[in-house]
Amino acid sequence: MKMNEMNFAEYEETVSALPKQYNLVLDVLKNLKFIEDSLHADRDIFNIVVTMYQKTVNMILSSKNNKDIMEIQTPEQWILDGTQAPTIECKKYTVAICDHILMTYGFNPIRIASSIEDGIYLKYQNLIINKTMEIEVYNNLFISGMVSKDKKTLTLFNINIDGVQDFTPLIKVFSERDNDDKIS
Numbered sequence: 001m002k003m004n005e006m007n008f009a010e011y012e013e014t015v016s017a018l019p020k021q022y023n024l025v026l027d028v029l030k031n032l033k034f035i036e037d038s039l040h041a042d043r044d045i046f047n048i049v050v051t052m053y054q055k056t057v058n059m060i061l062s063s064k065n066n067k068d069i070m071e072i073q074t075p076e077q078w079i080l081d082g083t084q085a086p087t088i089e090c091k092k093y094t095v096a097i098c099d100h101i102l103m104t105y106g107f108n109p110i111r112i113a114s115s116i117e118d119g120i121y122l123k124y125q126n127l128i129i130n131k132t133m134e135i136e137v138y139n140n141l142f143i144s145g146m147v148s149k150d151k152k153t154l155t156l157f158n159i160n161i162d163g164v165q166d167f168t169p170l171i172k173v174f175s176e177r178d179n180d181d182k183i184s
Contacts, residue, residue, distance in 0.1 A: 061108045065102070065108070065109065066099075069120065072086055075114070086118075091120065094119075094122070097137060107171070109123055129177050131147060144156070144158050145157035147170060
C-alpha cells in the first residue's frame, strides 16, 4: 500500500509503532485528525494539508539520505582487504533508488552504509509487521534485494541497470501483512 492511500487509522498505527523520538509525527497526525473532524465534509482541504505534510517530510528525508549516501566512507580495513569504495555513479544511482522508494511507497531506510561487496547497502524496517528489506547497489550498478521476517528470507530480487526498475514485487512482500500479522 502506498503512503498516500492510507487512512488516518493506518497512519496512526504506523507512527505509533515508531520509537518515542517520533512522537512529534504522531502529534502532527492527531492535529490533522482534529482538522479533518473540524472540516467535516471538506475532505479536499484535509487531503491537501496531508499531501503537503507528506511532501515536506519526504523532501527533508530525501535531502538527508542524499547527503548520507554521497558522504559514505568505506572502512579502511575493507579497502586493505580489497573492497572497492562506492563509485560516484553508484552513489547517484542509490540516491535515485532511495528517492524512488521514499516518494512512491513511503519507505525510508533506517541504515545507509558502504557494502563489503563493492557498493552501498540500504536497510528498511517495517515495524508494524516486523519485516526487513535490504537492498545493495553495487558499483557495476546491479541491484539485489531481500525481504526477511524473523531471519527467514521471504524473497530475493536482482536487477541490472538495463532492466526495468520495478521494485513493486519486493515492496509488496515487504509491506503486506501475512495471516499471522493481523492486529487484534
